[in-house]
Amino acid sequence: MALSGAHKDRELRIHESLDELSTDLADYIAELSEASVKERGVFAIALSGGSLISLMGKLCEAPYNKTVDWARWYVFWADERVVAKSHADSNYKLARDGLLFKVPIVPSHVHSINDSVSAEEAANEYEFVIRQVVKSRIISVSDTSDCPKFDLILLGMGSDGHVASLFPNHSALEETDEWVTFITDSPKPPPERITFTLPVINSASNVVVVVTGDSKAEAVHLALDDVGPDCPLVPARMVQPTTGKLVWFFDKPAASKLDGSQFSK
Numbered sequence: 001m002a003l004s005g006a007h008k009d010r011e012l013r014i015h016e017s018l019d020e021l022s023t024d025l026a027d028y029i030a031e032l033s034e035a036s037v038k039e040r041g042v043f044a045i046a047l048s049g050g051s052l053i054s055l056m057g058k059l060c061e062a063p064y065n066k067t068v069d070w071a072r073w074y075v076f077w078a079d080e081r082v083v084a085k086s087h088a089d090s091n092y093k094l095a096r097d098g099l100l101f102k103v104p105i106v107p108s109h110v111h112s113i114n115d116s117v118s119a120e121e122a123a124n125e126y127e128f129v130i131r132q133v134v135k136s137r138i139i140s141v142s143d144t145s146d147c148p149k150f151d152l153i154l155l156g157m158g159s160d161g162h163v164a165s166l167f168p169n170h171s172a173l174e175e176t177d178e179w180v181t182f183i184t185d186s187p188k189p190p191p192e193r194i195t196f197t198l199p200v201i202n203s204a205s206n207v208v209v210v211v212t213g214d215s216k217a218e219a220v221h222l223a224l225d226d227v228g229p230d231c232p233l234v235p236a237r238m239v240q241p242t243t244g245k246l247v248w249f250f251d252k253p254a255a256s257k258l259d260g261s262q263f264s265k
């Protein structure tokens with residue numbers, strides 16, 4: 001790792017290359033999985049779309065393909081595009097083809113959205129599914145709210161600072177009653193999406209944000225540095241787990257505009 005720094009309640013890991021980042025990310029997810037299976041007997045993980053899935057690719061290779069307790073994984077999506085599961089835009093398809101099909105995850109443990117209803121219905125149904133899984137204790141409950149406490153929520157970030165399908169200045173950012181909400185006007189296509197709300201993201205035991213490429217550098221700066229009230233408030237800045245741990249994984253270009261003073265060699 002090039003640099004790493006812990007600041008307030010978050011850890012920032014900056015990597016020399018995408019290869020190094022992928023290895024560290026696979027190691028970290030495998031560690032969290034092991035700890036959660038030891039403590040709770042299961043690992044409830046929520047994925048996002050985008051480049052994240054290919055950056056998780058090393059989990060399908062040795063040693064992780066054999067050492068991770070895949071049978072104990074329960075898989076959800078922090079956000080999903082409301083398209084058919086066979087559609088190239090589907091986050092489910094992306095994860096299925098890039099990860100889930102390549103490891104022995106139990107198919108009934110994979111909870112994706114209903115793709116044959118409206119975005120609003122898909123969000124409501126998905127929240128209902130998550131409520132049932134919480135009832136069965138496969139997902140824990142937050143100590144500080146009634147929200148689900150996922151063992152790990154994995155996020156990417158767009159160059160506008162969006163995370164999951166929570167976009168800048170969108171009313172979905174203010175949703176506090178629902179666990180899962182929907183949007184029909186996503187600035188990043190496709191327009192119809194469902195997304196975990198901020199209270200759910202911030203109730204997780206662990207949140208990981210994976211960001212690569214220099215097109216994200218400004219948003220990284222806005223999300224993490226002490227920029228002051230005149231700068232735009234990017235959604236990624238609102239990712240602040242209440243009691244959970246937050247770790248950001250970067251390559252060097254994505255971290256190039258970060259205030260260097262928070263790092264140590």
Ligand SMILES: O=C(O)[C@H](O)[C@@H](O)[C@H](O)[C@H](O)COP(=O)(O)O
Nearest residue numbers: 048049050051156157158163164
């Ligand atoms: O479904 C989606 O669009 C994602 O969940 C979204 O939040 C993604 O993670 C970011 O846009 C980053 O995507 P990239 O890593 O591909 O830039």
